[in-house]
Amino acid sequence: MKLTLKIWRQKNRDEKGKFVSYSVNNVNPEMSMLECLDVLNEDLIQRGEEPVAFEHDCREGICGSCGFMINGHAHGPQTATTACQLTMRHFKDGDQLTLEPWRAAAFPLVKDLVVDRRAFDRIIAAGGYISVSTGNAPDGNAIPVPKGIADRAMDAATCIGCGACVAACPNASASLFTGAKISHLGLLPQGKPEQDRRALNMVAQMSEEPFGGCTNIGQCTESCPKEIPLEVIANMNRDYRVATLRKRDDLIQVITPVTTWSSDSKS
Amino acid sequence: MSTGAATISKHQAPGFWKSTNGKKIVMAVTGCILFLFVVAHLLGNLLIYAGPARYNAYAAFLHFDGSLLWIIRSVLIVSVLLHIEAAAQLWLRNKRARPVGYARKNSDGASYASRTMYWSGPIVLAFIIFHLLEFTGGFIHPGSQFIAGNVYHNVVAGFSVWWIAAWYIFALCLLGMHLRHGLWSMLQSFGLPHSRTRELALKQLALWISIIIIGGYISIPISVLTGLIK
Incomplete structure (x- = not known):
């Protein structure tokens, strides 16, 4: 099939x-979106042109590296599908596909379809951990976890940090991502000791980054390749509200967002 | 090229109001106060169907103590100001969060009401100002004389002017859209846990509450225009 x-x-x-605009004439319907770009890039390299830069790693929809806007949809029009898993049979012969990088101030562009998503890393670093005692490995089932809680935590933990939620959000808000991270640890007994500080720290770091604010529109969950539910944002808001009320004098600090790479930064 | 941050400098975190979540919690609480007012105001307004005597008596009852009236008004004014201030700050932040827009962008999963909150809000504000100038202050009252205390007469005379009635109906529909998203959104901002089915049920509930409230409000100008209330 032929695509523009x-x-x-x-x-x-x-x-x-x-x-x-590039026309790609030899598209196999079984190709993924990324393989289609590979074919285009081989062609571009042979012609001596600069290949299209895009991010990818596992190509099985679990690493969160790939992702760009395809015809106005984050990761393309298929639900619960990353760009690497999106096969070209979902498009018609002769279709034109518009590919754009994620657009957000917090995700500065690196090149072509590649953006810098380190803002997510800083949010994770702010509170994405639990305390574990050293010593012998604990018994696997020593802490009982209700099935419903385990399921909800697992639903949140499927987040791969691809950035589609920020890209799809009309406000470029990172609430679904931060909510997923706060929920997946905060719901489980193992994550309870840090529940308050986690919410305060991660929300503070999210607010420090130039993301927009959540207005509960819901396009994030619609575009999420892992279908993270909107409930995680409610969990984040509750944890944050409770933690703000319970807060005593623990100092909450944030890292200044860095938008340059270490090789070209002054300090 | 490193995957880590180039420089790490730590400083004091933004507090409750500086965080977007804190602003939304403020908007949820003030929105809830304003929603309760909208419900109470509707219940009072519907007394117009009980006739001029009871309607004017209700209006007089609201004014039975001037200082109490102003305490309630102050709560409402502070709520409105906080709601607007938080919304304006979020709007500015959201504008800055996407400096380069998309060439193509779909709006799957976003209700029309949710995407137009920044439109419906200011128009409803303009409506409230107009409404206060017309029926509370009596400064705008085309077509008839404003009589302080005779609320029934003022309402009927006011809505007899077709364009005032039309403007009320239009603005109230926008208020309905604002409530349709706002009612559900306030629960989400406040942090009510919900399954997907409960989320859909709550959105439906918000829709029906808005329809009932706005239907009640709109019935008054329509009744005046159709001659049901004279």
Whole structure:
């Protein structure tokens, strides 16, 4: 099948980007979106042009590396599907696909379809941990966890941190991501000791990054390839509200968002 | 190129009001106060169907103590100001959060009401100001004389002007849309845990509460226009 790919090309953050249309004639319907770009890139390299930069790693929909807007949908129009798992049979012969990077101030563009998602890493670093005693490995089932709680925690834990929620959100808010991280640890007994500090720390770091605020619109959960429910945002808000009331004098600190790479930064 | 941050400097975290979650909790609480007012105001307004005597008596009852009236008004004014301030700050932040827009963007999963909150809100505010100038202050009262204390007369005379009635109906529909998203959104901002089925049920409930409230409000100008209330 034959497709026209209208792709955002931008050399680096400082140069102006633009859309460039490429026609790809030998698309196999069983190819994934990324394989389709591989085919295009081979062609571009043979012609001596710059290949399209895109991020990828596992190509099985579990690493969270890939992701860009396909025709206005984060990861494309299929629900619960990452860009690497999106097969081209979902499009019609002769279709035009518009590929754009995630657009958010908190995700500065690196090149073409690649954005810098380290803001997520800083949110994780702010509170995405639990305390574990050293010594012998504890008995696996020593702490009883109700089935319903385990399921809800697991639903939240399926987040792969791809950034589709931020990309799809009209406000470019990271609430679904942060909510998923706060929920998946905070719901389980193992995560209870840090529940308050986790909510305060992660929310503080999220607010420090240039993300927008949540207005409960719900496009995040709709575009999430792991179908993280909107409930995680309610969990985050409750944990944050309770933690704010219970807070005594623990100092909550945040890391200044860094948008440059260490190789070209001054300090 | 490293995967870590280039420099790590720690400083004091933004507090409750600085966080977007804190602002939304403030919006949820103030929104809830304003919603309760909207319900109480509707119940009072519906007394217009009980005739001029009872309606004017109800209006007089509201004014039985001037200082108590102003305490309630102060709570409402503070709620409105906080609600607007939080919304304005979030709006500015959200604008800055996406400096480069999309060439193509769908709106799957987003209700029309949720995407137009920043439109319905300011229009409803303009409506409230107009409404206070017309029926509370009596400064705008085209087509008839405003009589302080004779609320029944003021309402009937006011809504007899077709464009005032039309403007009320339009603005009230926007208020309904604002409530349709706001009622569910306040529960979410306040942190009510919900399964997917409960989420859909709550959204339906919010829709029906808005329809009932706005239906009740709109019935008054329509009744005046159709001559049901004279």
